[in-house]
Amino acid sequence: MVRRMDGGTGEFQAGDFQAGSFSGAGLACRRGGRMVFSGLAFTVAPGGALVLRGANGSGKTTLLRLMAGLTAAVAGQLAWDNRAIDDPDAHAGRLRFIGHLDAIKPALTVAENLRFWMSLWRGESRDTVITDALDAFDLRRLAGFPARLLSAGQRHRLALARLVVAPAPLWLLDEPGNALDESSLAALARAIAAHRARGGAVVVASHGAAFVDGGSTLNLGDFAPTDDAHWSEQ
Amino acid sequence: MSVFSTVLARDLRLALRQSADSLTVVAFFAIATVLFPFGVGPETNVLARIAGGVLWVTALLAALLSLDRIFAVDFEDGTLDQLVLTGAPLPVVVLAKVCAHWLTTGVPLILVSPILAVTLHLPIAGYVPLVFALLLGTPTVSLVGAVGAALVLGTRRGGVLLSLLVLPLYIPVLIFGTAAVEAALIGRASTPMLSVLAGFMVLALTFSPWATAAALRQAVE
Amino acid sequence: MHRFANPTQFMRIANAIYPWAAGLSAILFLVGLPVALVTSPPDYQQGETVRIFYIHVSSAWMMMVVYSAMAGGSAAFLIWRHPMANLVAKASAPMGASFAALTLLTGMLWGQPMWGTFWVWDARLTSTLILFFLYLGYLALGDAFEDSERGDKAAAILALVGSVNLPIIHFSVEWWNTLHQPSIIKMTGFTVDGSILLPLFLMLGAFTSYYVAVLVLRLRSELLAAKIRNARMSQVAVNQAAQPAE
Numbered sequence: 001m002v003r004r005m006d007g008g009t010g011e012f013q014a015g016d017f018q019a020g021s022f023s024g025a026g027l028a029c030r031r032g033g034r035m036v037f038s039g040l041a042f043t044v045a046p047g048g049a050l051v052l053r054g055a056n057g058s059g060k061t062t063l064l065r066l067m068a069g070l071t072a073a074v075a076g077q078l079a080w081d082n083r084a085i086d087d088p089d090a091h092a093g094r095l096r097f098i099g100h101l102d103a104i105k106p107a108l109t110v111a112e113n114l115r116f117w118m119s120l121w122r123g124e125s126r127d128t129v130i131t132d133a134l135d136a137f138d139l140r141r142l143a144g145f146p147a148r149l150l151s152a153g154q155r156h157r158l159a160l161a162r163l164v165v166a167p168a169p170l171w172l173l174d175e176p177g178n179a180l181d182e183s184s185l186a187a188l189a190r191a192i193a194a195h196r197a198r199g200g201a202v203v204v205a206s207h208g209a210a211f212v213d214g215g216s217t218l219n220l221g222d223f224a225p226t227d228d229a230h231w232s233e234q
Numbered sequence: 235m236s237v238f239s240t241v242l243a244r245d246l247r248l249a250l251r252q253s254a255d256s257l258t259v260v261a262f263f264a265i266a267t268v269l270f271p272f273g274v275g276p277e278t279n280v281l282a283r284i285a286g287g288v289l290w291v292t293a294l295l296a297a298l299l300s301l302d303r304i305f306a307v308d309f310e311d312g313t314l315d316q317l318v319l320t321g322a323p324l325p326v327v328v329l330a331k332v333c334a335h336w337l338t339t340g341v342p343l344i345l346v347s348p349i350l351a352v353t354l355h356l357p358i359a360g361y362v363p364l365v366f367a368l369l370l371g372t373p374t375v376s377l378v379g380a381v382g383a384a385l386v387l388g389t390r391r392g393g394v395l396l397s398l399l400v401l402p403l404y405i406p407v408l409i410f411g412t413a414a415v416e417a418a419l420i421g422r423a424s425t426p427m428l429s430v431l432a433g434f435m436v437l438a439l440t441f442s443p444w445a446t447a448a449a450l451r452q453a454v455e
Numbered sequence: 456m457h458r459f460a461n462p463t464q465f466m467r468i469a470n471a472i473y474p475w476a477a478g479l480s481a482i483l484f485l486v487g488l489p490v491a492l493v494t495s496p497p498d499y500q501q502g503e504t505v506r507i508f509y510i511h512v513s514s515a516w517m518m519m520v521v522y523s524a525m526a527g528g529s530a531a532f533l534i535w536r537h538p539m540a541n542l543v544a545k546a547s548a549p550m551g552a553s554f555a556a557l558t559l560l561t562g563m564l565w566g567q568p569m570w571g572t573f574w575v576w577d578a579r580l581t582s583t584l585i586l587f588f589l590y591l592g593y594l595a596l597g598d599a600f601e602d603s604e605r606g607d608k609a610a611a612i613l614a615l616v617g618s619v620n621l622p623i624i625h626f627s628v629e630w631w632n633t634l635h636q637p638s639i640i641k642m643t644g645f646t647v648d649g650s651i652l653l654p655l656f657l658m659l660g661a662f663t664s665y666y667v668a669v670l671v672l673r674l675r676s677e678l679l680a681a682k683i684r685n686a687r688m689s690q691v692a693v694n695q696a697a698q699p700a701e
Contacts, residue, residue: 030604031602032602032604032688034685034688034689035689068315068319069319070315070318070319070454070455071455072455089321089322089323089324090321092318092319092320092321093320093321094321095319097315097316097319099312099315100312101310101311101312101315102311102312103311103312103313103315103316104311105244105248105311105313107248107251107252108244108247108248108251112247116240116244117316119240120237120240120241120320120322121320121321123236381612381616385596385609385612385613386596386599386609388600388601388605389596389599389600390599390600390601391599395592395595395596395599398588398591398592398595399592399595399596399613401588402585402588402589402592402624403616403617403620403624405585405624405627405628406620406623406624406626406627409627409628409630409631410627413631413634434623437623441616441619445612445615445616448533448612449609449612452605452608452609452612453605453609455605455608
């Protein structure tokens with residue numbers, strides 16, 4: 001399975017995407033009228049990994065959504081290959097985002113769920129790719145079942161399987177290890193390693209993060225606005 | 235497959251698997267229409283006089299009931315986040331979803347409207363204009379409704395709020411839709427009203443996907 | 456910081472305008488109301504009911520002006536992310552709704568002696584009623600979110616959608632009205648006599664300056680409310696930081 005993920009079938013060869021470096025500088029974000037973080041900077045090189053850490057409410061999810069272009073920053077600039085990102089659609093096209101919500105339709109089968117996202121992202125769907133992705137997260141025997149029958153862990157694996165049906169140079173993962181057993185964590189670790197080996201970049205918000213080798217760590221607590229900053233705003 | 239057809243195909247497939255949802259809307263259309271004879275009395279000429287307007291009003295209300303489904307489920311399960319992130323223009327995604335909504339609620343409403351018209355004693359001359367007016371008017375209903383449905387995502391009282399936002403905007407469609415039927419009943423041509431309805435549809439097609447996309451972007455923010 | 460530099464500048468201008476607007480409004484009301492309601496001559500067609508008309512036309516005028524201000528503010532907020540523009544729209548909406556309600560009320564009071572009934576589906580009354588509903592929708596939507604910033608954007612989009620639709624609605628209602636009641640007396644269906652111009656302009660001026668003055672007051676209180684919210688939020692943040700991370 002691992003070997004196939006690494007390019008045995010030829011579906012996931014490097015060159016499927018243009019690897020690049022992802023960075024941000026001077027980022028600040030408000031949620032619900034409150035400054036969550038400010039003056040935040042980061043860089044992820046091709047093949048690199050960035051682990052976001054911080055207490056609840058420190059803005060890990062907010063930062064990931066900001067990186068995805070879902071949330072607008074109050075200040076600061078994101079850049080791809082050192083060029084400022086000004087077209088959110090172009091940026092969206094080169095990233096995969098896995099959030100808290102799994103975006104799974106209970107009425108569709110497991111395979112249909114994957115096929116939808118694959119044709120959306122690649123303009124076509126190929127059964128071999130779907131099967132490989134299901135294999136990678138040990139879902140193959142469930143392929144024909146409606147997704148409403150899945151357990152929480154299985155749903156989460158199905159969400160993660162989306163990552164490998166359509167290669168993209170940037171993965172943004174919000175607590176991807178939640179609800180996963182040990183063998184699934186290993187599968188996730190393999191998928192991330194294979195992605196990085198191809199030059200892909202990963203940003204992970206996680207408490208554990210046993211599934212990322214090396215990479216740098218960003219502690220969001222360091223960018224929490226001080227009390228002074230709050231008052232000077234007014 | 236293009237983004238448009240992928241999203242359209244998925245929404246149609248979902249609607250087919252959950253066809254009870256569409257049927258409920260049609261059933262509402264029927265029961266709401268059937269209430270009128272009880273309210274105004276069963277006299278043939280009274281019912282015939284108001285049939286066009288009644289069918290239009292109940293069709294609008296039925297469509298309104300189905301509107302919050304367009305985006306609410308996708309919003310709650312995280313699909314909307316992913317749809318915003320496809321990299322394809324969001325208005326195209328919106329248009330595909332509105333198309334699916336129209337095909338799964340607008341079209342069934344149009345199909346049963348002649349049957350309900352029979353119960354209201356609509357004169358023969360009224361049937362063709364009624365169906366054509368609904369054909370040209372219901373896409374506008376779906377398109378304008380989509381803006382409202384996107385705006386109320388994440389609110390405390392989505393459904394009721396949606397009706398307050400959207401119903402005033404439906405008044406022009408209602409006026410011309412009913413007028414098309416009434417014109418035919420007094421022996422006049424209903425084509426002018428139908429062309430106005432077509433004009434509304436073109437306007438809605440031009441503006442609504444963009445407004446809806448803007449509303450969706452702020453909803454996922 | 457530029458976010459907050461703008462309001463400071465804006466409020467400096469607004470605060471400078473405030474005493475003039477408030478003073479003008481007070482003077483015009485003090486002079487205009489007696490003229491409009493007592494001393495001006497009755498209309499030769501409408502008699503004393505013309506006095507309702509001065510209030511009616513002024514509030515109708517204001518409900519249009521306020522909706523334009525709302526739509527303009529919303530557009531500026533969405534396009535340039537100008538926070539003050541949004542505050543102007545938000546602060547204007549309840550006033551616009553009140554002016555629309557006053558227009559409806561005075562329209563009905565005027566209709567009773569003129570038409571013999573409180574309500575007629577006259578094109579202008581009907582359009583006013585729909586505009587009143589649009590105001591209600593805007594207010595309800597802005598208030599329906601837990602996160603007030605989300606409500607701001609949603610309501611701004613709604614205001615723009617409404618402003619695109621208003622001409623269409625107006626045209627449709629106008630057409631519908633001629634279709635069903637071709638011979639109804641139009642509200643504007645009397646010749647404008649010179650004697651009504653003075654009270655009318657006095658009232659228009661009074662209403663407009665009243666709106667400007669109250670708008671500044673509402674902006675002030677909105678900004679204060681935002682400051683209080685921020686202070687509370689940072690208090691929460693400080694308390695959270697004081698607790699050990701899990």
